[in-house]
Amino acid sequence: MNKDEILIIDDEPQIRKLLDITLKSNDYKTIHAETGKQGILLAAGNTPELILLDLGLPDQSGHEVLKELRQWYRKSIIIVSVQNSENDIVKALDNGATDYLTKPFRTAELLARIRSAIRRSQDAENNTSLIVLGDLEVDLTSRTVKKNAEIVRLTSTEYNLLALFARHEGSVLTHQFILKEIWGVGSQAETQYLRVFVGTLRKKIEDNPNQPEHIITENGVGYRFQ
DSSP, X not given: OOOOXXXXXXXXXXXXXXXXXXXXXXXXXXXXXXXHHHHHHHXXXXXXXXXXXXXXXXXXXXXXXXXXXXXXOOSEEEEEXXXXXXXXXXXXXXXXXXXXXXXXXXXXXHHHHHHHHHHHHHHHHTTOOEEEETTEEEETTTTEXXXXXXXXXXXXXXXXXXXXXXXXXXXXXXXXXXHHHHHOGGGTTOHHHHHHHHHHHHHHHOSSTTSOSSEEEETTTEEEEO
16 A cells, blocks of 8 residues: 555536546545645645646646745656647657646546656665666666666667666656757757667667667657657
């Protein structure tokens, strides 16, 4: 029984009720906020394990709430919103959202995203150096990668890219974020450059690079590692 506490920031009563029932039936505790201001106060006073944040709030934009939370809140924030444009998704992810789920959502997918986000936050707190993802092992201390217990030979850039993905397992990383983290601020427009390296990395870690199971393309946005 986990009883991790999740803060729901959403102005729709029916959505709050649905999330409350779903989360409590899966052994999570919940607290609710109808406005951005109330949500920020509850986050500060309770330090929940995860926050579910809607973008369409009555008192201020969810994007502004996200930016304010990210000034001090270091755990996972998943956007759950009817706003599904590429611009909204990229903006939220660039502002620090862990993940983005559009309404209406499938309950099983929401729960899987929550489990992944909480696990990642807890691993970060425990400073986990060995990340095991299915048939892959990424050792951040020795900078080694294994697939099915066999060493995978990667270039320095390929390893850095894979390590970035592994540390953010389950999250959507935007093209701009990845380029900035791996190649620096001046490379944030070089999306074709990124596609080339993702392609070579897939050839080394995927069973079928044309149908990847680990590095998933989020069209127009970036990549998700799972």
